[in-house]
Amino acid sequence: MILHYKCPGCGSDMSFDAASGTISCNSCGRQENIENYPEQLVTALFEEDEVKEYHCNNCGADILTDAHTAATSCSFCGAGVVLADRLSGNLAPVKVIPFKLSREEATKAFQKWCKKGRLTPKGFMNADRIKSITGLYVPFWLYDLNSRVQVNAVGTKVRTYTSGDYIYTETSYFDAFRDINLDYIKVPVDASEKMNDQLMDKLEPYEYGELKEFKTPYLAGYIAEKYNYTEGELLPRAKHKINSYIDSYISQTLGGYRTVTYKDKQIDTRSVKSDYVLLPVWMMSYDFEQKEHIFAMNGQTGKIIGKPPISKRKAFMWFSGVAGGTFFAMKCFSFIVGGGFW
Amino acid sequence: MKKRNYLYLLAILLFFLPIGMSVQAETVDSPIYDYAGLLTTDEVAQLKLQSSKLSEESETAFIIITADGTDGKDIVQYVQEFYDNHASEFEQFHGNAAILAIDMMERDIYLAGFKKAEDYLTDSRLDVIRNEITPDLSEGRYFAAFSGFINQAVHYMETEETAVIPPAEEQQNESGQTGSSEYENESAYEQTSETKNLFFEWWFQLIVSVALGGAVVGTMMLGSGGKVTVSSQTYNNQKTSAVLDKYDRFVRKTVTKQKKPSSNNKSSGGGGFTSGGHSHSGSRGKF
Numbered sequence: 001m002i003l004h005y006k007c008p009g010c011g012s013d014m015s016f017d018a019a020s021g022t023i024s025c026n027s028c029g030r031q032e033n034i035e036n037y038p039e040q041l042v043t044a045l046f047e048e049d050e051v052k053e054y055h056c057n058n059c060g061a062d063i064l065t066d067a068h069t070a071a072t073s074c075s076f077c078g079a080g081v082v083l084a085d086r087l088s089g090n091l092a093p094v095k096v097i098p099f100k101l102s103r104e105e106a107t108k109a110f111q112k113w114c115k116k117g118r119l120t121p122k123g124f125m126n127a128d129r130i131k132s133i134t135g136l137y138v139p140f141w142l143y144d145l146n147s148r149v150q151v152n153a154v155g156t157k158v159r160t161y162t163s164g165d166y167i168y169t170e171t172s173y174f175d176a177f178r179d180i181n182l183d184y185i186k187v188p189v190d191a192s193e194k195m196n197d198q199l200m201d202k203l204e205p206y207e208y209g210e211l212k213e214f215k216t217p218y219l220a221g222y223i224a225e226k227y228n229y230t231e232g233e234l235l236p237r238a239k240h241k242i243n244s245y246i247d248s249y250i251s252q253t254l255g256g257y258r259t260v261t262y263k264d265k266q267i268d269t270r271s272v273k274s275d276y277v278l279l280p281v282w283m284m285s286y287d288f289e290q291k292e293h294i295f296a297m298n299g300q301t302g303k304i305i306g307k308p309p310i311s312k313r314k315a316f317m318w319f320s321g322v323a324g325g326t327f328f329a330m331k332c333f334s335f336i337v338g339g340g341f342w
Numbered sequence: 343m344k345k346r347n348y349l350y351l352l353a354i355l356l357f358f359l360p361i362g363m364s365v366q367a368e369t370v371d372s373p374i375y376d377y378a379g380l381l382t383t384d385e386v387a388q389l390k391l392q393s394s395k396l397s398e399e400s401e402t403a404f405i406i407i408t409a410d411g412t413d414g415k416d417i418v419q420y421v422q423e424f425y426d427n428h429a430s431e432f433e434q435f436h437g438n439a440a441i442l443a444i445d446m447m448e449r450d451i452y453l454a455g456f457k458k459a460e461d462y463l464t465d466s467r468l469d470v471i472r473n474e475i476t477p478d479l480s481e482g483r484y485f486a487a488f489s490g491f492i493n494q495a496v497h498y499m500e501t502e503e504t505a506v507i508p509p510a511e512e513q514q515n516e517s518g519q520t521g522s523s524e525y526e527n528e529s530a531y532e533q534t535s536e537t538k539n540l541f542f543e544w545w546f547q548l549i550v551s552v553a554l555g556g557a558v559v560g561t562m563m564l565g566s567g568g569k570v571t572v573s574s575q576t577y578n579n580q581k582t583s584a585v586l587d588k589y590d591r592f593v594r595k596t597v598t599k600q601k602k603p604s605s606n607n608k609s610s611g612g613g614g615f616t617s618g619g620h621s622h623s624g625s626r627g628k629f
Contacts, residue, residue: 118562119559119562119563119566120566154593155590162602165602166600166601166602167599167600167602168597168600169599170595170597171595171598172592172594172595173593173595173596174590174591174592175589175593176588176589176590177587177589178585178587179585180584180586181586183578183579183582183583184577184579185577185579186577201570202568202569204570204571204572204576205571205572242577244574245574245578249574249578253585303571304568305567306568307567308566310566315559315562315563318555318558318559318562319555319556321555322551322554322555322558323554323555323556324551326550326554327548330541330547330550330551331547
């Protein structure tokens with residue numbers, strides 16, 4: 001089943017408008033509030049692995065998608081379509097953060113960012129070769145995790161004092177125990193096979209205050225993916241993400257000791273709740289010197305991730321500037337304090 | 343009878359007065375106060391000869407005091423009182439005096455410079471001299487140490503304070519402490535070509551510069567891809583996260599002791615004022 005949004009007023013294609021947060025008509029500008037939009041997806045049931053051919057409701061052409069696409073545009077007429085059966089039943093997202101930055105704003109912010117890099121080649125800074133900019137809803141699991149931690153450790157406290165001709169070092173050993181309850185809420189883990197995990201981790205954090213009940217019109221005009229990994233499959237990665245947080249919390253509770261040696265550390269992390277959500281990402285592809293560079297932008301906060309090319313000339317100039325300046329400053333200093341210039 | 347006795351006594355006193363004066367005058371020229379008896383008569387004579395000759399050239403008295411206990415006084419106080427009590431003896435040198443005092447009981451050494459010697463023998467210069475002669479004192483070569491003190495003091499009395507240049511013969515002195523002590527001398531003004539700080543070596547400066555340049559460019563390269571901006575606080579629900587139970591039980595205690603590092607090479611305090619109101623430079627230590 002294909003969902004296609006037609007303007008009730010003029011019959012044109014409608015798509016999601018990031019600025020107003022409504023679904024709006026591209027030609028007459030009519031805006032419809034999404035939160036009041038009727039939604040029949042949750043009740044509609046489809047077979048998950050059913051092989052289907054999609055035809056555009058607008059022009060009747062075949063819609064070419066890969067197996068994980070949940071929303072796309074018709075490659076023939078350009079109308080934004082939502083593949084409803086890939087978003088229903090088990091695959092129905094609970095919540096979504098709609099795009100906050102429009103395509104134009106994202107492009108402008110990206111161009112500005114390109115100019116900021118201190119080692120970026122000059123040609124790249126013009127940002128005139130942005131090949132494509134794609135609005136993408138990436139599937140995430142948001143885990144609410146509860147960790148119960150029990151730690152046994154030997155802590156030492158050291159005191160030094162002087163008496164007579166001797167310096168005494170007094171080391172006291174303590175048997176320390178901590179029973180800690182830790183709750184981490186809405187830890188995001190990206191569930192799409194295609195997205196680079198490290199890239200996605202750097203896009204965080206998202207402002208969860210803007211999480212909305214999922215409605216299909218939010219996807220109109222963007223590309224959306226359905227998840228490739230289930231919540232069970234990604235739980236280890238979620239646990240791994242909070243491991244370092246737990247460790248730092250534990251060592252914080254043992255902060256009064258000079259040294260801490262762990263004898264026994266039991267961390268039992270359980271998933272309390274996991275929500276399937278779609279989070280907005282602008283993907284930018286930029287051709288520079290026959291190479292394609294990929295950048296990702298948090299569609300809500302505008303944070304940009306990705307490695308711009310590095311200009312060897314600029315890197316060398318920075319290096320020689322800093323090194324030469326330091327050398328000269330040290331020479332001057334040694335001259336001033338009487339160590340001689342050479 | 344009584345009157346005559348008094349006159350008689352007076353006559354004897356008058357008779358002895360010039361002798362006493364001449365004895366006193368002699369001690370001015372050869373101010374070696376070897377109370378601890380560390381030197382042979384021959385050595386005392388040699389030191390006296392050496393110091394009286396140099397004293398005249400530099401208009402400064404070079405005084406050596408060896409004590410076996412200072413009646414519970416601190417060595418600095420001991421030297422100050424000594425100077426106040428003997429001030430009249432230094433008058434022919436206008437009060438200019440360089441004093442070396444050692445106390446065999448506490449194994450303290452203190453060097454002080456008064457008047458003109460205070461200007462020329464600064465605290466840091468006295469530190470250098472003290473570090474030079476301490477090894478000799480430690481090993482009981484008192485004569486060599488005292489003679490070295492007079493030589494070096496004279497040398498510095500003739501040199502304006504721009505740089506500490508050890509006298510030629512001292513450069514050959516292979517005392518292990520000389521090298522290390524020079525690095526402890528924090529004042530860069532006192533650096534000599536021999537005792538150059540690592541910081542002033544061109545290759546060291548080059549390494550630091552290259553390392554800093556590399557670090558700056560490296561940080562820029564690493565930072566260009568974007569950073570992780572979530573912390574351990576981002577997803578933590580602080581309302582429900584807490585330590586539920588804890589205990590810290592004392593198990594045992596170990597104590598280790600270590601002898602205080604010897605203050606041989608440390609300059610401590612330097613100069614001060616005598617109760618007679620004379621200011622002076624100084625350097626103290628142990629041997």
